[in-house]
Amino acid sequence: MASLSGLCSSSPSLKPKQSLWKTTLNPPLLKTSLTYRTRTLLTPTRSIASDIPADLSKTNDKLPNKPKQLGLEKDPNSLWRRYVDWLYQHKELGLYLDVSRIGFTDEFVSEMEPRFHKAFKDMEELEKGAIANPDEGRMVGHYWLRNSTLAPNSFLKTQIDKALDAVCDFADQVVSGKIKTPDGGRFTQILSVGIGGSALGPQFVAEALAPDNPPLKIRFIDNTDPAGIDHQIAQLGPELASTLVIVISKSGGTPETRNGLLEVQQAFREAGLDFAKQGVAITQENSLLDNTARIEGWLARFPMFDWVGGRTSEMSAVGLLPAALQGIDIREMLAGAALMDEANRTTVLRNNPAALLALCWYWASEGVGSKDMVVLPYKDSLLLFSRYLQQLVMESLGKEFDLDGNRVNQGLTVYGNKGSTDQHAYIQQLREGVHNFFVTFIEVLRDRPPGHDWELEPGVTCGDYLFGMLQGTRSALYAKDRESITVTVQEVNPRSVGALIGLYERAVGIYASLVNINAYHQPGVEAGKKAAGEVLALQKRVLAVLNEASCKQPVEPLTIEEVADRCHATEDIEMIYKIIAHMAANDRALIAEGSCGSPRSLKVFLGECNVDELFA
Ligand SMILES: O=P(O)(O)OC[C@H]1O[C@](O)(CO)[C@@H](O)[C@@H]1O
Numbered sequence: 001m002a003s004l005s006g007l008c009s010s011s012p013s014l015k016p017k018q019s020l021w022k023t024t025l026n027p028p029l030l031k032t033s034l035t036y037r038t039r040t041l042l043t044p045t046r047s048i049a050s051d052i053p054a055d056l057s058k059t060n061d062k063l064p065n066k067p068k069q070l071g072l073e074k075d076p077n078s079l080w081r082r083y084v085d086w087l088y089q090h091k092e093l094g095l096y097l098d099v100s101r102i103g104f105t106d107e108f109v110s111e112m113e114p115r116f117h118k119a120f121k122d123m124e125e126l127e128k129g130a131i132a133n134p135d136e137g138r139m140v141g142h143y144w145l146r147n148s149t150l151a152p153n154s155f156l157k158t159q160i161d162k163a164l165d166a167v168c169d170f171a172d173q174v175v176s177g178k179i180k181t182p183d184g185g186r187f188t189q190i191l192s193v194g195i196g197g198s199a200l201g202p203q204f205v206a207e208a209l210a211p212d213n214p215p216l217k218i219r220f221i222d223n224t225d226p227a228g229i230d231h232q233i234a235q236l237g238p239e240l241a242s243t244l245v246i247v248i249s250k251s252g253g254t255p256e257t258r259n260g261l262l263e264v265q266q267a268f269r270e271a272g273l274d275f276a277k278q279g280v281a282i283t284q285e286n287s288l289l290d291n292t293a294r295i296e297g298w299l300a301r302f303p304m305f306d307w308v309g310g311r312t313s314e315m316s317a318v319g320l321l322p323a324a325l326q327g328i329d330i331r332e333m334l335a336g337a338a339l340m341d342e343a344n345r346t347t348v349l350r351n352n353p354a355a356l357l358a359l360c361w362y363w364a365s366e367g368v369g370s371k372d373m374v375v376l377p378y379k380d381s382l383l384l385f386s387r388y389l390q391q392l393v394m395e396s397l398g399k400e401f402d403l404d405g406n407r408v409n410q411g412l413t414v415y416g417n418k419g420s421t422d423q424h425a426y427i428q429q430l431r432e433g434v435h436n437f438f439v440t441f442i443e444v445l446r447d448r449p450p451g452h453d454w455e456l457e458p459g460v461t462c463g464d465y466l467f468g469m470l471q472g473t474r475s476a477l478y479a480k481d482r483e484s485i486t487v488t489v490q491e492v493n494p495r496s497v498g499a500l501i502g503l504y505e506r507a508v509g510i511y512a513s514l515v516n517i518n519a520y521h522q523p524g525v526e527a528g529k530k531a532a533g534e535v536l537a538l539q540k541r542v543l544a545v546l547n548e549a550s551c552k553q554p555v556e557p558l559t560i561e562e563v564a565d566r567c568h569a570t571e572d573i574e575m576i577y578k579i580i581a582h583m584a585a586n587d588r589a590l591i592a593e594g595s596c597g598s599p600r601s602l603k604v605f606l607g608e609c610n611v612d613e614l615f616a
Helices: 020-024 076-086 108-127 141-148 154-176 202-211 226-242 255-270 287-294 319-323 329-342 353-364 387-399 426-431 462-477 495-512 523-550 560-566 570-585
Strands: 088-090 094-097 191-192 217-221 243-249 279-283 300-305 372-378 437-444 454-457 484-489 590-593 603-605
Touching: 020 329, 088 329, 088 353, 094 353, 094 495, 108 141, 108 353, 108 495, 141 154, 141 329, 141 495, 154 300, 154 319, 154 329, 191 226, 191 255, 202 217, 202 319, 202 372, 202 387, 202 495, 217 226, 217 255, 226 255, 226 590, 243 255, 243 287, 243 319, 255 287, 279 287, 279 319, 287 300, 300 319, 329 353, 329 495, 353 495, 372 387, 387 495, 426 462, 437 462, 462 484, 484 495, 523 560, 523 570, 523 603, 560 570
Parallel strands: 191 217, 191 243, 243 279, 279 300, 372 437, 437 484
Antiparallel strands: 088 094, 094 484, 590 603
C-alpha cells in the first residue's frame, strides 16, 4: 500500500461549528427613423398594427421583427438629424440618452407601440401594488422605496419610512461613535456577508461612491470560497475588533451567506471577540437569519421586505445601510432614483428613457436575446456597473417560459468591464469579429473634481483622452455596423447613481412586459441549489462508507466502484469520484493506491476512523 502524506481526518477544525442558523439549516443547502442605404429595407417584412391581436399577452409567438439589416446609415447629416431627433435629456438629473446608433426604423417603433401601451399599463399596475410576480404571488414594490407615498397602503408606507429612518439613525450613531465597539472604540470597518442581490448593489455603490477616506471601509464576503473568506478576514487583521459585520440575506437561508457567517463567527471566537456585539442582520422578519440574530442578541436588525426582490434591493436597507456607513448621501441616491422613476412614468415613448432602452434592446436583440449587451462605462468608479446589471438583467429576463406557459428561453446576455481598459482586451473582436452584441457606453462628462485638472500635452488633459477613446470606439464600431447606446451623466454622484439604478430597473420591467415574461422570479437558480444539496447529501453517504471501511482492522481501502456500490449509488459513480478527489485534495481522504488521473486505479480510505459515526 502506497502511503501518502496529508492524512484525511475528522479533525476538530473540520467539525461543523455550533450556530442556531447551522442547526436549523441541516442538511446544508435546500433553499425608428434611421434610413437605410437601401430604401426598400424600410418596409417591414410584415404588416403593422393589423398583425397584433388585441390581447397582447397571447402574441409571444408573433413578436414584431426588425427587417433584415444590410447596413446602418452612414451619412453624417442624416445621422446628426437622427441624433438630435431622438436625444433624450433629463434636465434635473443632467442625464442624456442617445439611441441614435441603434438602427430601429419608424415603422418598427409604430409596430411596437401597442406593446409599449401594455408595458406602461403593466408598470402602472405594478406600482399600484398588483401581484406582478404571479408565480410567487408577490407584489413588486422597489419603486415605493424611493417614494413611499406610492405604496399601496399606509401600513407599507410606514414600514418603508421607519426602515429608512432606522438605517439613517443607526448609521449616524455608528459614524459619530455613539454606537461603540465592545472595547469602547469606533467601528472602522464593515464586513458585508451576502451574495447576489444581497451583495452586487452594495459592491457597485461602494466602488462608485465611497469617498477616499470613508468613516468605515467596506469589504465583502460574497461566496462560500474558504480561501476568499480567509483573505478578507486576514486583511482585517486586528481591526476585526472594530468591524461591523452586516449579514444580508432576504430569505435568510442562502447557504453561501450562512457559511460566510459561520466562518466569520469562528474567526471572532478565535480572536476572543463576541460576535453578537458587532453583528447586524438585514433580512425578512422571522427568517432563519432574523431568528438567529434575535436569539443571539445581535447589535441590530433591519428588515427586508417580501415585496422587494434581491436584485432590486439596492434602495432598501440592503444597499442603504452599507452606503450610509461609508458616508454616502443615501437620500440623494433615493432622490436620483425617484426623479428617474417619475420620468419613466410617461407613456410618450421618446420621453421615457427606460422605454427607449427597452426599445433598443428589443430591436438590437430581436426581442429574443439574439445579441449580447456589452456595458462599457468610461469611468473607473463605475467598474462594477456591468456586474450589477448582469444580475438585474439576466436573472430577470433569462426565463424558460413566458407568462402563458410557452417555452420561449428568453434572455439578454450582459457583460462588460470599463473603458478605455477594455479597448486593450476584447474591443478588437467587437469591431472585427463575430457580430453578436450591441454596446451601451456610459459616459461621465466631469473628468475629475474641479481645480485638479491640467494639460498633459498642449490643449489636452488625461480626461480628454478618456473622452476621445469613448467617442473613437463608438464611431469605429458604428462604421462596422455595430450598434450602440450612450448614457451620459454629468458626474458620478449619489444622485446619478440612484438615477442609473432606477433607469435600468424600469427598463428591465418594461422589456419583460414587451416579451411577456415574469421578471421577478428566478426558478432556474433553484435547480443548481437543489443539485448542490444532493451532492452534499451524497458526500455524507460516501463519508459514512469510507468511515466504516477505515474503522476495520486492518483498514480496508476501497475502489471508487466499491464506494459507489456500498452507497447504493452506482449511477452516481462519476460524482462519487469527484467527491473523493476533492476530499483527497483537501487531506480529508487518503489515496492508498493509484492516482486521481486514473479513476479506476484508485483505492481510498479515511485517515481516521470515527467510531461514533459508525453507531450514529
Ligand atoms: O438575499 P438572499 O435570499 O440570500 O438571496 C441571494 C440571491 O440569491 C438568489 O435568490 C439567487 O439564488 C438571488 O435572486 C438573490 O439576490
